[in-house]
Amino acid sequence: MMRRLFFACVAAAMPLAAAPAIGQALTGGPGASPASVLSSPEWAQQPADGDKAPLVGGRIHQRYRIAAPVAVLASLDQTTRLIAAPPEASDVASDPLYGDTRLTLSMASTNARQLRPLTALATPVNATGQLIRFWTKPIAGVDPRLAAYRIRLYSEGAPGSPGGNYLEFNAALLIREGQKGGEQRWGSFTVPVSAFTAVGSGANTGAISWAMVEVQANGSSPMTIAVGNIEVVANGLAKAKMIIGFDDQYPATIAYASRAMARYGFRGVLYLSPAIDTGRAGKLAPAMLKSLHDNLGWQIASQAWSTEAATGAGGIDMMTADQRTAEMAKLRNWQNGMGLTGGGHGSYFSNVGVSDMIAYPMFRQHFKSMRAYYFGEFAQGETYPWGDPMRIRAMGAGEFQWGNSPSIYSTYWKNHVDRAIAQKGVGFLVFHDGLSGSMSNWQSGFDQLMAYLDANRASIDVVTVEDLENP
Known part of the structure; x- marks a missing residue:
């Protein structure tokens, strides 16, 4: 007991200068500026890629509600998956939505171009009361050049011989106001089937078997847009x-x-x-x-x-x-x-x-x-x-x-x-x-x-x- 008391007294008598200063402990030595070590004032160890957060608080837990489609009405992922791919269509490796390429249209005329899938569904889907989802990525000139992005739903015919009866929705305004003109990220839109209008005798929403997209520009200035699938998504709301x-x-x-x-x-x-x-x-x-x-x-x-x-x-x-x-x-x-x-x-x-x-x-x-x-x-x-x-x-x-x-x-x-x-x-x-x-x-x-x-x-x-x- 006396021995421990002795050492305690010796320690208390030591000069304060013998202990390292707080600033020295943080920076590595006397006179060093904290900024020379702490590259960011936000935290002691700055993230290298901006994809991390401080230890306290930080990010929310993301849970993106990306609904699984009930059916894919048109698989628009590659030119080889299209019937009669238009000459403006190409497969581009940059920023693909599916696999390692994306289907991209680069247009410089007012000619309407159709993107039709190879086949229809083996079993038609009941789309009554449901949603139609489609994916796009503007590359250049989409706003104000996109005049039409007509999504057509069919319950008869086939992609090789569509016929004149279908439901149609022109999504050009949605795309232009939501994604603007320059290159943006991939994004999706959903539209209720009830918002589609009948052309000819329309289509049976209880038995939709395939879809196509018709894209048209409003002038000869270049416009480039990448496209994705047309899908049926279940409406999550009863009211x-x-x-x-x-x-x-x-x-x-x-x-x-x-x-x-x-x-x-x-x-x-x-x-x-x-x-x-x-x-x-x-x-x-x-x-x-x-x-x-x-x-x-x-x-x-x-x-x-x-x-x-x-x-x-x-x-x-x-x-x-x-x-x-x-x-x-x-x-x-x-x-x-x-x-x-x-x-x-x-x-x-x-x-x-x-x-x-x-x-x-x-x-x-x-x-x-x-x-x-x-x-x-x-x-x-x-x-x-x-x-x-x-x-x-x-x-x-x-x-x-x-x-x-x-x-x-x-x-x-x-x-x-x-x-x-x-x-x-x-x-x-x-x-x-x-x-x-x-x-x-x-x-x-x-x-x-x-x-x-x-x-x-x-x-x-x-x-x-x-x-x-x-x-």
Whole structure:
């Protein structure tokens, strides 16, 4: 005992300079700058490829809902799988969707070109009430050059002799608005069979046996697009769903909407950019976020962390991959620290959209689904399974396109609900600050919307994205 006491006293008497300083232990020696070792201020060991996350928080667990097709109506993977492949068609090795090549059309005229599979299904498929999914990848000039992408469904004839009776849907607008003109990633779209129109005597949706695609450009300027299969996907909804979302944390709009929705037990989805908005003047306080989440059951989804800019100082596209990883990890850590859930679903930023292929790996890496904001009225609503979980189509409520329209409810919002009901799909409406009272028709219109949704509960449910993705 005395011996241990002696050594303790000796140690206590040693000069403090004999112990290594904290800074020395981290950097390897006196006078060394921490920056010379810590190449990133975000964490001690910087990821090399931008595909990792810090030890605390980090990425959400992705679970992409890519539905298995019920049937493949047209296998469009190689020129050798086509009947009479057009001269503009080729097999390209770069970024294949299937195997090691992709089927690509490079067009420089207005001639319509058909992509027809070799054979029809041995057993026709009942596609009534189901969805048609198709895959495309724009390479160059697709927007504004794509005039037609006509998908034709047949219950008679054969790919070698199609006949004039079929169902048709022109998907050119969907592709152009969703994938733009330059080279993008592969993406899919789903369209209800009910959205197809009859040509001739149409087709028997209970016995669809094959499909083709007819592609046409609107001029002689070059246009290149890669294509994929045409598939039948089972509709995952027995009745329609409605999602009501809110961007940018406007207190007056959230206050009005939360009261109006709570009268019917409806819940919303709030998209947050915490370092930009939360707690700042004219934005929501953290206590309100917790109340929406804890007491009213709202989903607190994700937007940006510190910036919605693409370029310029600090812009997302100007960051390194590791900095983008850190940007999203900070967002996730903040959500975890606040006790807010639902952040695995995200939204594209004001200036960083679905066509930003520099930023896209960040979104793919950190979210299991992403919402896009579309201007204008929808001709075609969203489906579930999502047409593309990384490009969920939501219609803007209209602050930027319709303003204080006296028919904001009757023409736009109600029609959006009715389309979802008719297609057994998903209506998705996103608000900014329209309910603040500055536009005289909006609050009464929102009240009408809530009452209409309540009156039609037999046909449509008001849900959050989480309700669909994590039932």
